[in-house]
Amino acid sequence: MARITASVYTSHVPAIGAALDAGKDKEPYWQPVFAGYDYSKQWMKDNKPDVVFLVYNDHATAFSLDMIPTFAIGTAAQYQPADEGYGARPVPTVIGHPELASHIAQSVIQQDFDLTIVNKMDVDHGLTVPLSLMCGNPPKDAFHWPCPVIPFAVNVVQYPVPSGQRCFNLGQAIRRAVESYDEDLNVHIWGTGGMSHQLQGPRAGLINKDFDNAFLDKLIADPAAAAAIPHIDYVREAGSEGIELVMWLIARGAMADVAGRADGVNLKHRFFHVPASNTAVGHLILENK
Amino acid sequence: MARITASVYTSHVPAIGAALDAGKDKEPYWQPVFAGYDYSKQWMKDNKPDVVFLVYNDHATAFSLDMIPTFAIGTAAQYQPADEGYGARPVPTVIGHPELASHIAQSVIQQDFDLTIVNKMDVDHGLTVPLSLMCGNPPKDAFHWPCPVIPFAVNVVQYPVPSGQRCFNLGQAIRRAVESYDEDLNVHIWGTGGMSHQLQGPRAGLINKDFDNAFLDKLIADPAAAAAIPHIDYVREAGSEGIELVMWLIARGAMADVAGRADGVNLKHRFFHVPASNTAVGHLILENK
Amino acid sequence: MSLDKPYLDVPGTIIFDAEQSRKGYHLNQFCMSLMKAENRVRFKANERAYLDEWPMTEEQKQGVLTRDLNRCMATGGNIYFLAKIGATDGLSFQQMAGSMTGMTEDEYRAMMISGGRSVEGNRYIGEDGDAQAKNQPQGAANKKKEA
């Protein structure tokens, strides 16, 4: 039986990808950001998953205003890194896991989540920057990500976006779906985006360390309380783009303690830094007890 | 305040549209089909809605396998009749109602239905044939449908399709959404597709009058029981494409009696006929008491 | 994998689920390409060459070339996609559906007018209805086979 053993949470700031791709990761501005992921890269090697279920949002890349899915699951064999206007990132093609993805899609739809199934899309920085942070950019002679990835895109661009509670419930449904898959697979689930940031208007540049750290505390120890945060609190406290944090609740909802199977989670790593471009960077690794 | 006053149910067989467009509606094969809608055309004139919320499914027209939304709501200003391979049907452009559609989208998403919002799509026979049946094909000198239409597309092509219960619950959410809209609008909700038919394999041509009529009985008098019918019963009893009937449950769920506001519905019209091409034709008009 | 498939015991029926969809992806997307008039022209001009532009299996291509819709279905085709081939050929949906039974067009049409195929014997695999595997093909094609 497949099982979710760990969850990872991280911002997915595009400038982080650009900095890494340009070899600027040792510069004073960027060094502290990447240093926060040194532990994580080793952890990924020591705890290599068979599949990563990667929750992210598309930023007007694969999805225009023609079609805006609330939740979209990728069931394709592969996904190309997107050209977001600066040329595609020089990172490997993302290999999917069509069998597990289709299984999760079927199970989750039958649990009353109204997914959109996607068989063709390019993936933008929302998906590839977390991979770069957690795995490093793969070298030319081994130019591939360590494992297959199932992309799961959440609409956080046009309101109304799904509520934190809906996301948290979805995570629980995903856990049930994974556990009903026959093959013995070690699955990690990642929630990406956030933390506090606002990219627009006279309020651009808003950062709220207190909110962010309180959110991290809650997410670790009292995720149900984190799930209860209404949209307006994210907007007011964490900036208009801070709403991306609802995606972290999908990953958190998939952990065993939420299902009453364990008393909490093991916090393996916690990191917070300001700034990366316009954004606060937050990062957690949680394992099931 | 806007309100849903009536619901309409009808098959949407493409051959019906083709027959009408070709002027064959008086031929012996087709005459009984169209006769079943004589009452309905008069009823539409006598009870002209301000907006029709039209539940249907796309048949590999607007949606390919690249993206398969479980539920998609159209918020565009207009929709062109699609070329399904025989040329576009010679019927008017469908005018949307972006304001009400957006309102319903917001409200229903906040009621935990994970809609896909669509701003650009062509509409196929699933949507235009019911309009032709209920309104007749508009004459050249008044070449428009009687009112704006909000297209609501349901995936019934690739399994798993949403359950009957999910559809029934969605109808209830749509009613609440409509009733929270400020403007005073008379809204009809239509469920289309069905009845028994199978378009594939050695079992093609399956028709089950007993199942169909029992479904009509249940839908009128005991819709919760109709909602409880599992997928496999549709497939086994009503043919693989009979699954389209789950869409009728969305319309039925939006009626006042389901919300405990009335004791049942007023049955204004009921019609059943076999065949139209490969399909049994069923049709109901229900008004709120 | 462990997808629950309660519909596998329905005779003469292939449900288009995720697994079929994955098998048939390129076949169905080829069909979708026929919604553009210029592609229909190119396809009709040289069907084999047009099909070779798609990463379909040989079995799928043969299914298309021979217009064997059952073969197309078995290899992941979905009827609403396959219908684009029929539209390209100028066939009605009734002609396409009928073609999968072995019946002639007239036989199939007559069956529909007289109330359609009965569900009796056609609910579960192993019963004795006219959609069961042992009773294929139906109609004139069957008589030809027996002759």
Add this chain to the structure above:
Amino acid sequence: MSLDKPYLDVPGTIIFDAEQSRKGYHLNQFCMSLMKAENRVRFKANERAYLDEWPMTEEQKQGVLTRDLNRCMATGGNIYFLAKIGATDGLSFQQMAGSMTGMTEDEYRAMMISGGRSVEGNRYIGEDGDAQAKNQPQGAANKKKEA
């Protein structure tokens, strides 16, 4: 209509909801077109002519031509779509975000390095934070205005 909008009292912030999306549809789809290299070339060759191919309002076109992202936002633009204009100009996201505040690039970058904009006074319209309407534009542009 009666869309509930609890976010209207947040200063210096436009939430991209259905109403904004409707207003900005063609503006945003124009932006989306810039994801293709050939369109970027055509746009840069004659911005006005390229914009005139889109059913955008004059206000929206002026917003684009003057690279006034606040004006683009007010007329329905979404920042992720508008970012395609910046990418066409070779700007970073930080430069784009900063441009909406009136601060110079260096000022904005310095604010971010020192911890970003504070939420104090910037939660509700009517407080006295630096994102409030009465305190616009910020930074050097403000000094220029006062001078």
